[in-house]
Amino acid sequence: MIDWSKPRLRVTNLKKHYEDRAVLDGIDLEVFPGQIVALIGASGSGKSTLLRCVNLIEEISDGQIFLETEEISAPGVNHDRVRAQVGLVFQSFNLFSHLSILQNITLALIHVKKIAKPEAERIARKWLERIGLGDRADSYPDKISGGQQQRTAIVRAVAMDPKVLLLDEVTSALDPELVGEVLDLIRDLKAGGTTILMATHELSFAREVADWVIFLEQGKIYEQGEAKDFFENPKRDRTKEFLARMANN
């Protein structure tokens, strides 16, 4: 499934400082087409910041970011064009509250990708059917459950057909009984070959779907490895502590 010939996303020596504080301190990573990479780490370790830097919502302090062969961190790059190819889904869904579920999905298709409205609606409906929300297309976000909102938010990003999908703890704002349906959607996307970089605190899920796991500690990659190996044989102390702590919760 994974195409190892050339990375879809490549980050080299990425640094992000707020004032004097280094929030990201020299991150190197690669995500290959069809690969799922999980970012784990304590709260405040820099997972969200990393994702936001890749989506160019956050200005970086040093390093480079490449999407396929293009350096998207280069000066003069059109950020809007890049963002249309790098989907980002937030912890808090952030559906547009004045638009219906369907319109939430078609908005960027129509105005960014310039797809004609009927075709955009066809694409949106296809996705809504796929996540079982076909009959809620005309509902407004405040009329559906958190799990349904988050699935809509993910589909809103995926419908743009991004080169890489960034997921930022997409289940952590959900009631426990709603987490499953969102994880199912991500499994479904994996099966479809979507390239995903996701921050998560669902370790068992990361172990199940991720191909590669990166453990962030204070803005640095502290340890990383193949998912199975990473969870079964953590090498370093902090990783072991973190996994033990998460297992107890």
Add this chain to the structure above:
Amino acid sequence: MALSDSEVSKAELDRRAFRRSQRSRSVLVAFISTLVFAILVWFGLIATPGWSRVQESFFSWDVAVQAWPRVLDGLLLNLRVLAVAAVLVVIFGLLIAVIRTLKSPVFFPLRVLAKGYVDLFRGMPLIIVLYLVGFGIPGLRLEFLGRIPAEVLGTIALTLTYSAYVSEVFRAGIESVHSSQRLAARSLGLSNAQSMRLVVLPQAVRKVVPPLMNDFVALQKDVGLISVLGAIDAVRGAQIEVAKFANFTPYVLAGLLFVLLAIPTIRLADYVTKRLSDKEQAGVAL
């Protein structure tokens, strides 16, 4: 569907009897208090020694009937000014609000200008704006414009002042839209302007409908001020009739017409405000 008396328990019957007695008590209390109030008004106003003179010079039916055509004619002018000014105010108010949110350094001078404009016209009494526009613009002697009618000058003055207020309302609305909505739009690749137009503004406008309607009610009254520039509106029409009959009834007539005009808007504003706040509360409950 409420259960009938024969279908419910003794406890519910007692409760119903209690509620009925409470209700009839409320009606009785309201009736007595209205009666007492009416008697007080009677003695306080109508029974005063000057009442009949006041009644004659402020509430004369004959004068009202004769003044009616001119006052009504004037009111139609007020309505025309109101319609034009309201549309212009929404356009300029929105424009100024959006200009003030622009961050790019290119727009620095525009932003400063917009802020200065708002400060100036929020602070300046409307009546002074009316005089300055009403006598200042004709003073420029722009021959190609010909003689500008007083109602046009009045409309310009009202638009200048109200655009400043309304831009502040819009700006508050724009700022009240959570930044995560803009972020979500930008992260999908929508440009700054698209995010504003397609995501932020539609949400902001919804939020500011109640305060906007209040400003509309205020504008409805203030269109009467164009009379100071000599436009023959309801107020000026009334003034002419007052002079003719040496009787103040036409003012009362014009005043009542303005009130009648305002009541539907006020009720609508109340209704919309309540509906929006109900919706917010329902949202919170979810």
